[in-house]
Amino acid sequence: MRGAKLYIPFLLIACILAVTACSHIFSTEASLPAWHPEALGEGRVDCSECHEDQVRGVMKATATFKHSTEFIKQHRFYAARDGLLCSICHASSFCNDCHANQTEMKPPIKLGNRPDRELIHRGDYLTLHMIDGKIDPVSCYRCHGRANNEKCIRCHK
């Protein structure tokens, strides 16, 4: 823990120095807004309904971020690269409905009034995980391998 305490001020100073030193190589393009300027309807959005061409800052076509079933299945790739764009519409707590170091309840209980959302562990998942875990343990590991496994350890000691 002492290493961590030393590390934090070191990094803070390093970041400030780096920002100052590198200021002349920063892009001069205006940053993305912190919020979407207009309220969006419920349900899956399609940015290309209103926007054309590329999304400023991330340099990808707006159609890339259409929230199709395929996009939602593969959203980890986009989140690991373009999280800044996600944060225009989604607060961090939206991600924490499923992804957290410690969750209180499985997402379909917390959001029992939102069956339209793609939430994991619906129905009797306690039984089903015996099968899914054998078929694809990696899908378990992504969330429960190093965190959020305080309930797993009751049986898997």
Added chain:
Amino acid sequence: MKNTIRYLALAIVSLLPTLAWAADVSMSGTSLFRFEQSAFPGFTKQTIVPATQFFGVDVDKIGDGNLSLHLYGWGRVDLADKSTNEQNDTDGNFTYGYLLYRFPTANAEIKAGRFFINEGVAAEQIDGISARANLKKGFALTVFGGAPVKLDRDRHSKGDYIAGGRLGYRLAGILELGVSGLHEGNVTLDPASGAKDDRQLVGGDIWFSPLRMVELNGHSFYNAATDGISEHSYSLSLKPLKTVTLSGVYNEQHFKNYFTYSNLRSLFNPDTDGELKSYGGGVTWALLAPLEVGADYRRYNRTSSINNSFNTDNNGNSNRYGMDLRLILLDRKVRSGISYHRSEGASGFNSYHEVRSFGMYDSGRYVASLDGIVQLYKYNIFNRHQAYELIGSSGYRLFPELLLSGDISYTRNPRLNDELRGVLRLTFNYAVANKGAKK
């Protein structure tokens, strides 16, 4: 729990002077009262009544308008039987709390406090600092460092410090390449022996779209501590028509390098030295504007280098396929769907059918939904071969910012003779200033 309360108290006190200078404050939260009665075969009925409060505060436009503060966490108290096996009847978690400074240009920002970092190879919750910025000529840089947030039950599950970053390069509309790295010091590898090592991961990621109809996404991660590839994961999507999306996926994970740093080695055992390869594809067709039909297939193959007692047919090798249909009407007020999926294990043990159907209506003021799911197992599990759950929910928006809703669900499955659950939910999302869309 005590630490959580301390953190929350500190965070709330720290808010007071901040609130005085902030232009925009928004608060959101969900209060949940659950009532569950479960009957396990051979045991007396258990009744649990946990009350949970999720709460978040966002304070924006502090100081020069570019600084913001974000807090989120939850707490729970058991009002009847204990809902967990832990000794305490209370629990809580300080999920995140950080200051964010956003620069007007370059998408540059500095974040400090407790937060999640998701950049390339890193997907971590840390107490520390991060900085990112777009550089000239299409480059972007993110760096972070601090202490990994530990679990309550196991203070040794994470290392002493963590640092990393990602360097990306973008060619407008066509290509993005990234290299990322992560270093976590003194991670406990084996709690029994106390063996420790540094966690070192490096990775590369790609987004490639040579034509608007073609998109490749993926990454490869390398475990520098064990000197081996831990994961390849790639997805290719084709959009030959505006209404049709074809996709293909390929994943490969090597357990020796992928599971190395698990704190649950009985479950994620890197010593098996096995690997998992999966591939498949899918098609989504927006048949009419409100109707979307999809079909998907995935093949899983597991191999193991340990002795023959590990049967890959019983542990992995399988086909999964199915289809789903979604119907959205009345300007998204009505959302419904039905799906069927089949898991077909090589030995039959991992085989089951799953059918799900849901429908919901959201008029803005009234909300109602019905959701049913059935699983039919090929072989009996605890002398039963089927599980089902039905959830009905209804809600009324008392104010634009306040929704009161309640769920009732009934479940019958191999573990439970039956389970009846009631949930009373109060969801609020309140903003002092109108700064655009709520999040």
